[in-house]
Amino acid sequence: MIDHVGLAVSGYERSREFYRSVLAPLGGELVMEVTAEQTGDGSHGGFGMHGRPTFWIGTSHNAHSGSVHVAFTAPDRDAVRAFHRLALEAGATDNGAPGLRPHYHEHYYGAFVLDPDGHNIEAVCHSPE
Missing domain, CATH: 3.10.180.10 (2,3-Dihydroxybiphenyl 1,2-Dioxygenase, domain 1)
Structure with a gap:
Protein backbone atom coordinates (compact mmCIF):
# COMPACT_ATOMS: atom_id res chain seq x y z
CA MET A 1 0.00 0.00 0.00
CA ALA A 63 4.51 26.63 0.89
CA HIS A 64 1.99 24.08 -0.44
CA SER A 65 4.22 21.01 -0.31
CA GLY A 66 3.29 19.91 3.22
CA SER A 67 5.62 18.76 5.97
CA VAL A 68 4.84 15.05 5.54
CA HIS A 69 4.68 13.20 2.25
CA VAL A 70 3.08 9.77 1.80
CA ALA A 71 2.86 8.02 -1.55
CA PHE A 72 0.49 5.13 -2.08
CA THR A 73 1.13 2.46 -4.71
CA ALA A 74 -1.40 2.44 -7.55
CA PRO A 75 -1.91 -0.65 -9.72
CA ASP A 76 -2.13 1.39 -12.93
CA ARG A 77 -2.35 4.91 -14.31
CA ASP A 78 -6.15 4.88 -14.32
CA ALA A 79 -6.06 4.39 -10.56
CA VAL A 80 -3.72 7.39 -10.21
CA ARG A 81 -6.18 9.53 -12.18
CA ALA A 82 -9.12 8.23 -10.13
CA PHE A 83 -7.26 8.94 -6.87
CA HIS A 84 -6.60 12.52 -7.95
CA ARG A 85 -10.17 13.16 -9.11
CA LEU A 86 -11.75 11.64 -5.99
CA ALA A 87 -9.35 13.45 -3.67
CA LEU A 88 -10.30 16.80 -5.21
CA GLU A 89 -13.99 15.92 -4.96
CA ALA A 90 -13.44 15.07 -1.27
CA GLY A 91 -11.94 18.50 -0.59
CA ALA A 92 -8.22 18.05 -1.22
CA THR A 93 -6.17 20.75 -2.94
CA ASP A 94 -4.37 19.93 -6.17
CA ASN A 95 -0.59 19.72 -5.70
CA GLY A 96 0.35 18.11 -9.02
CA ALA A 97 -1.95 16.74 -11.71
CA PRO A 98 -1.58 13.13 -12.88
CA GLY A 99 1.39 12.75 -15.19
CA LEU A 100 4.84 11.38 -15.82
CA ARG A 101 7.69 12.50 -13.56
CA PRO A 102 10.74 11.35 -15.57
CA HIS A 103 13.19 12.96 -13.15
CA TYR A 104 12.40 10.01 -10.83
CA HIS A 105 12.39 7.34 -13.55
CA GLU A 106 11.07 6.80 -17.05
CA HIS A 107 7.69 5.30 -16.09
CA TYR A 108 7.00 7.20 -12.84
CA TYR A 109 3.37 8.32 -13.13
CA GLY A 110 2.04 10.18 -10.11
CA ALA A 111 -0.52 12.65 -8.85
CA PHE A 112 -0.28 14.84 -5.76
CA VAL A 113 -2.85 16.44 -3.47
CA LEU A 114 -2.78 18.23 -0.15
CA ASP A 115 -5.05 16.57 2.37
CA PRO A 116 -7.23 18.62 4.77
CA ASP A 117 -4.24 19.06 7.11
CA GLY A 118 -1.88 20.15 4.34
CA HIS A 119 0.08 16.88 4.01
CA ASN A 120 1.36 16.05 0.54
CA ILE A 121 -0.37 12.80 -0.48
CA GLU A 122 0.47 11.00 -3.70
CA ALA A 123 -0.64 8.01 -5.75
CA VAL A 124 2.08 6.53 -7.96
CA CYS A 125 2.30 3.84 -10.62
CA HIS A 126 5.69 2.57 -11.74
CA SER A 127 4.45 0.52 -14.70
CA PRO A 128 4.94 1.66 -18.29
CA GLU A 129 1.16 1.88 -18.85
Whole structure:
Protein backbone atom coordinates (compact mmCIF):
# COMPACT_ATOMS: atom_id res chain seq x y z
CA MET A 1 0.00 0.00 0.00
CA ILE A 2 2.69 2.53 0.93
CA ASP A 3 5.22 3.16 -1.81
CA HIS A 4 7.36 5.73 0.03
CA VAL A 5 7.29 8.46 2.69
CA GLY A 6 9.07 11.78 2.93
CA LEU A 7 9.88 14.46 5.45
CA ALA A 8 10.53 18.15 4.93
CA VAL A 9 13.93 19.17 6.32
CA SER A 10 15.38 22.59 7.05
CA GLY A 11 18.87 21.84 5.71
CA TYR A 12 19.25 19.26 2.96
CA GLU A 13 23.00 18.54 3.20
CA ARG A 14 22.97 18.34 7.01
CA SER A 15 19.97 16.01 7.04
CA ARG A 16 21.34 13.91 4.18
CA GLU A 17 24.53 13.24 6.14
CA PHE A 18 22.55 12.58 9.34
CA TYR A 19 20.34 9.95 7.69
CA ARG A 20 23.27 8.52 5.73
CA SER A 21 24.99 7.86 9.06
CA VAL A 22 22.08 6.58 11.14
CA LEU A 23 20.51 4.38 8.44
CA ALA A 24 23.77 2.63 7.47
CA PRO A 25 23.69 0.14 10.37
CA LEU A 26 20.12 -0.73 9.37
CA GLY A 27 21.15 -1.49 5.80
CA GLY A 28 19.83 1.80 4.38
CA GLU A 29 21.77 3.95 1.98
CA LEU A 30 21.30 7.03 -0.18
CA VAL A 31 19.87 5.59 -3.37
CA MET A 32 18.88 8.68 -5.34
CA GLU A 33 19.18 12.46 -5.29
CA VAL A 34 16.99 14.90 -7.18
CA THR A 35 18.14 18.49 -7.62
CA ALA A 36 16.11 21.63 -7.21
CA GLU A 37 16.50 22.21 -10.96
CA GLN A 38 14.90 18.83 -11.71
CA THR A 39 11.95 19.30 -9.34
CA GLY A 40 11.46 23.03 -9.82
CA ASP A 41 11.60 23.28 -6.05
CA GLY A 42 14.04 22.00 -3.39
CA SER A 43 16.66 19.26 -3.25
CA HIS A 44 15.59 15.73 -2.32
CA GLY A 45 17.31 12.50 -1.38
CA GLY A 46 15.85 9.02 -1.33
CA PHE A 47 17.16 6.37 1.04
CA GLY A 48 16.42 2.68 0.84
CA MET A 49 17.73 -0.81 0.32
CA HIS A 50 18.52 -2.75 -2.85
CA GLY A 51 18.41 0.40 -5.00
CA ARG A 52 14.80 1.32 -4.16
CA PRO A 53 14.21 4.68 -2.40
CA THR A 54 11.42 4.36 0.17
CA PHE A 55 12.32 7.14 2.65
CA TRP A 56 12.80 10.65 1.26
CA ILE A 57 13.99 13.91 2.74
CA GLY A 58 13.86 17.27 1.03
CA THR A 59 13.76 20.99 1.25
CA SER A 60 10.93 22.88 -0.34
CA HIS A 61 10.40 26.51 -1.18
CA ASN A 62 6.77 25.74 -2.02
CA ALA A 63 4.51 26.63 0.89
CA HIS A 64 1.99 24.08 -0.44
CA SER A 65 4.22 21.01 -0.31
CA GLY A 66 3.29 19.91 3.22
CA SER A 67 5.62 18.76 5.97
CA VAL A 68 4.84 15.05 5.54
CA HIS A 69 4.68 13.20 2.25
CA VAL A 70 3.08 9.77 1.80
CA ALA A 71 2.86 8.02 -1.55
CA PHE A 72 0.49 5.13 -2.08
CA THR A 73 1.13 2.46 -4.71
CA ALA A 74 -1.40 2.44 -7.55
CA PRO A 75 -1.91 -0.65 -9.72
CA ASP A 76 -2.13 1.39 -12.93
CA ARG A 77 -2.35 4.91 -14.31
CA ASP A 78 -6.15 4.88 -14.32
CA ALA A 79 -6.06 4.39 -10.56
CA VAL A 80 -3.72 7.39 -10.21
CA ARG A 81 -6.18 9.53 -12.18
CA ALA A 82 -9.12 8.23 -10.13
CA PHE A 83 -7.26 8.94 -6.87
CA HIS A 84 -6.60 12.52 -7.95
CA ARG A 85 -10.17 13.16 -9.11
CA LEU A 86 -11.75 11.64 -5.99
CA ALA A 87 -9.35 13.45 -3.67
CA LEU A 88 -10.30 16.80 -5.21
CA GLU A 89 -13.99 15.92 -4.96
CA ALA A 90 -13.44 15.07 -1.27
CA GLY A 91 -11.94 18.50 -0.59
CA ALA A 92 -8.22 18.05 -1.22
CA THR A 93 -6.17 20.75 -2.94
CA ASP A 94 -4.37 19.93 -6.17
CA ASN A 95 -0.59 19.72 -5.70
CA GLY A 96 0.35 18.11 -9.02
CA ALA A 97 -1.95 16.74 -11.71
CA PRO A 98 -1.58 13.13 -12.88
CA GLY A 99 1.39 12.75 -15.19
CA LEU A 100 4.84 11.38 -15.82
CA ARG A 101 7.69 12.50 -13.56
CA PRO A 102 10.74 11.35 -15.57
CA HIS A 103 13.19 12.96 -13.15
CA TYR A 104 12.40 10.01 -10.83
CA HIS A 105 12.39 7.34 -13.55
CA GLU A 106 11.07 6.80 -17.05
CA HIS A 107 7.69 5.30 -16.09
CA TYR A 108 7.00 7.20 -12.84
CA TYR A 109 3.37 8.32 -13.13
CA GLY A 110 2.04 10.18 -10.11
CA ALA A 111 -0.52 12.65 -8.85
CA PHE A 112 -0.28 14.84 -5.76
CA VAL A 113 -2.85 16.44 -3.47
CA LEU A 114 -2.78 18.23 -0.15
CA ASP A 115 -5.05 16.57 2.37
CA PRO A 116 -7.23 18.62 4.77
CA ASP A 117 -4.24 19.06 7.11
CA GLY A 118 -1.88 20.15 4.34
CA HIS A 119 0.08 16.88 4.01
CA ASN A 120 1.36 16.05 0.54
CA ILE A 121 -0.37 12.80 -0.48
CA GLU A 122 0.47 11.00 -3.70
CA ALA A 123 -0.64 8.01 -5.75
CA VAL A 124 2.08 6.53 -7.96
CA CYS A 125 2.30 3.84 -10.62
CA HIS A 126 5.69 2.57 -11.74
CA SER A 127 4.45 0.52 -14.70
CA PRO A 128 4.94 1.66 -18.29
CA GLU A 129 1.16 1.88 -18.85
